[in-house]
Amino acid sequence: MLAAALAALTVTFTAPGHTPRIGASQDVGPKWFYTVRVTRAGQPVRALLTMQIVDPLGTTHPVDVGPTTTPILRRPINGRYRDYMIFPPEARGIPLKIRITVVAAGVKRVLTYVVTPRV
DSSP, X not given: OHHHHXXXXXXXXXXXXXXXXBOSSSSSSOOEEEXXXXXXXXXXXXXXXXXXXXXXXXXXXXXXXXXXXXXOSSEEEESEEEEEEOBOGGGTTOOEEEEEEEEETTEEEEEEEEEOOBO
8 A cells, every 4th residue: 555655646648649720719620639647556546637728928728628618627537537629710820838737645747738739
């Protein structure tokens, strides 16, 4: 049990590349699917997930849950979270950072994934 407590927390973010296609609007367009996994010693871990998009000016914008306007802010997950984003036409060609923050058992991990939306 002590070994499990000392094992490192692993957070992974997977998506189909760094150049998602933009949509015609927030409601219509290609969906860019992604998955966040949180494990310790290969086993799923309960965690709180926060996701944000950071623009080139450093301003943070919350990532919404699928088609809703509910932000992913300290959302409870159990080892895996799968969803999608739709990038608006205004984001075309602008390098953006997706900031993934996970808190599990008092440990905080922050990942950054850079994307540049395209047509």
